[in-house]
Amino acid sequence: MKNYTLEEAKGILLKDFNIDLHEHIAIFQSVINHVTVSIFDNRDHIVRASDTITRLHILLYGTAKISLTHEDGGSSIIYFLKPNEMIGELTLLGIEQNPKDVIAIGKCICLSIPMDIAEITLLHDPQFLLAVSRYIGTKLLDRTWFSVKQQHYSLKPRLAAHILLCACDGLYNEKHTQTAEYLAVSYRHLLHTFRELREEGLITKEKKGYSFNRESLEQLASQLD
Amino acid sequence: MKNYTLEEAKGILLKDFNIDLHEHIAIFQSVINHVTVSIFDNRDHIVRASDTITRLHILLYGTAKISLTHEDGGSSIIYFLKPNEMIGELTLLGIEQNPKDVIAIGKCICLSIPMDIAEITLLHDPQFLLAVSRYIGTKLLDRTWFSVKQQHYSLKPRLAAHILLCACDGLYNEKHTQTAEYLAVSYRHLLHTFRELREEGLITKEKKGYSFNRESLEQLASQLD
DNA sequence: TCCAAAATGTGAGATATCTCATATTTTAGT
DNA sequence: ACTAAAATATGAGATATCTCACATTTTGGA
Numbered sequence: 001m002k003n004y005t006l007e008e009a010k011g012i013l014l015k016d017f018n019i020d021l022h023e024h025i026a027i028f029q030s031v032i033n034h035v036t037v038s039i040f041d042n043r044d045h046i047v048r049a050s051d052t053i054t055r056l057h058i059l060l061y062g063t064a065k066i067s068l069t070h071e072d073g074g075s076s077i078i079y080f081l082k083p084n085e086m087i088g089e090l091t092l093l094g095i096e097q098n099p100k101d102v103i104a105i106g107k108c109i110c111l112s113i114p115m116d117i118a119e120i121t122l123l124h125d126p127q128f129l130l131a132v133s134r135y136i137g138t139k140l141l142d143r144t145w146f147s148v149k150q151q152h153y154s155l156k157p158r159l160a161a162h163i164l165l166c167a168c169d170g171l172y173n174e175k176h177t178q179t180a181e182y183l184a185v186s187y188r189h190l191l192h193t194f195r196e197l198r199e200e201g202l203i204t205k206e207k208k209g210y211s212f213n214r215e216s217l218e219q220l221a222s223q224l225d
Numbered sequence: 226m227k228n229y230t231l232e233e234a235k236g237i238l239l240k241d242f243n244i245d246l247h248e249h250i251a252i253f254q255s256v257i258n259h260v261t262v263s264i265f266d267n268r269d270h271i272v273r274a275s276d277t278i279t280r281l282h283i284l285l286y287g288t289a290k291i292s293l294t295h296e297d298g299g300s301s302i303i304y305f306l307k308p309n310e311m312i313g314e315l316t317l318l319g320i321e322q323n324p325k326d327v328i329a330i331g332k333c334i335c336l337s338i339p340m341d342i343a344e345i346t347l348l349h350d351p352q353f354l355l356a357v358s359r360y361i362g363t364k365l366l367d368r369t370w371f372s373v374k375q376q377h378y379s380l381k382p383r384l385a386a387h388i389l390l391c392a393c394d395g396l397y398n399e400k401h402t403q404t405a406e407y408l409a410v411s412y413r414h415l416l417h418t419f420r421e422l423r424e425e426g427l428i429t430k431e432k433k434g435y436s437f438n439r440e441s442l443e444q445l446a447s448q449l450d
Numbered sequence: 451t452c453c454a455a456a457a458t459g460t461g462a463g464a465t466a467t468c469t470c471a472t473a474t475t476t477t478a479g480t
Numbered sequence: 481a482c483t484a485a486a487a488t489a490t491g492a493g494a495t496a497t498c499t500c501a502c503a504t505t506t507t508g509g510a
Contacts, residue, residue: 042478068373071448076373093355095362098370129354130318136358137320140365145323147372148293148301151409154466177487184376189467191489223296267508379496402457414497416459 002039009037017061017109024060024084024111027131031121034113040104047087047102055112056122057087062108067181068100077182079143080105089132092118105178149224155185155193161221163203163212173209227264234262242286242334249285249309249336252356256346259338265289265329272312272327280337281347282312287333292406293325302407304368305330314357317343330403374449380410380418386446388428388437398434 013019064081090096122128163172180190197203203212238244289306315321347353388397405415428437
């Protein structure tokens with residue numbers, strides 16, 4: 001993990017990642033001179049469950065996972081974070097009881113400000129508060145939909161939806177281990193279901209991932225709506 | 226369902242339900258002259274998924290369930306609402322895409338104000354916005370914990386936790402049909418698990434519900450933490 | 451008080467999913 | 481280029497949970 005000032009970061013971000021910072025810092029406008037930029041590598045902890053959370057982040061680039069380790073040693077992926085999502089907002093609000101691990105999947109870039117600065121400014125800023133309400137509310141709805149579907153339908157249609165969701169240029173290419181944790185099934189069972197989809201001709205294994213028959217997958221996934 | 230003005234309601238609430246309104250209207254102070262009180266009977270719809278939502282409610286008394294009907298005809302209980310919880314706040318924030326049914330379980334009493342009044346006042350009130358952020362954030366954490374546990378552990382320990390949570394004066398007395406929907410298992414399987422708990426001596430059927438060995442249930446449920 | 455609807459209860463067989471053991475292939479770091 | 485770790489893959493048997501069919505009991509209204 002490397003840290004940069006906003007000034008240092010501007011050049012790097014624009015050159016190497018084609019990110020224009022101006023689009024992203026609106027929400028931090030009132031605390032702009034406290035903003036720094038951090039670049040994380042694959043598997044770096046952005047937040048460690050066991051540590052005190054000292055900064056409020058916004059993910060600019062990359063994907064991160066929030067995950068939780070159970071008493072029995074197993075773990076669950078709770079959420080995949082995508083660009084423009086916040087990290088630490090529930091701690092800022094003073095309601096997070098059981099912090100979770102946030103881990104970079106591939107390279108990740110975050111804006112961040114110190115938590116104590118956020119507390120004395122953002123918590124009184126109606127614009128920020130409305131934005132954060134909407135953000136958390138949307139997550140609540142997403143999570144509700146996801147978990148209701150998860151508990152009501154078997155893996156096959158959920159996997160179909162997941163493949164469609166993750167596919168990039170018509171190719172699904174996620175790690176089965178991650179998918180199994182996210183869909184909360186055993187690795188073995190996930191593989192079994194992948195085979196079913198293959199045998200039914202809905203997906204085909206290629207060198208770089210799985211290609212698929214979009215219409216058939218969509219039809220399978222449509223029962224979730 | 227019956228509606229009352231705040232003035233009309235004061236007497237009824239204090240006399241019949243021992244509710245002192247003053248404790249509850251703080252959050253609506255700025256729109257106090259638009260507040261009305263509604264009393265719902267068992268199985269009344271407080272909100273109907275198919276209708277436009279025109280009021281923002283706060284539940285004062287009773288229990289209500291939020292539930293959703295699946296494409297395949299089955300249904301899931303998403304959440305049990307308890308006193309001091311809001312109904313319609315996600316609609317107020319403009320982010321609710323798929324409204325759900327909210328149904329009274331037994332008698333329910335709500336404060337409410339028209340949604341359009343809420344939009345022009347509460348959405349700019351930092352105190353309200355902070356309160357609503359915390360409220361929704363807490364729900365997000367509850368729901369996350371619940372669904373992660375739900376998908377990772379079998380019914381037995383979850384049922385133990387549920388019995389402890391619902392028990393009143395050492396007696397569990399919920400409808401099995403409701404419990405099955407909430408814990409997202411078939412009625413048949415729920416009964417099967419109840420029998421297991423009975424045969425292992427953790428619970429005992431009484432005339433008015435189930436009594437239980439608290440320590441044993443707590444030990445069973447403790448693996449969820 | 452009576453009836454219809456809801457809730458409770460049980461059996462049997464089907465299916466989804468898990469656990470564990472083990473082998474091969476791919477990936478990342480030095 | 482080599483090696484250890486991670487990811488992929490498969491089989492076999494166990495378990496959790498579901499579906500359906502059916503009988504009995506309780507409950508809420510007219």
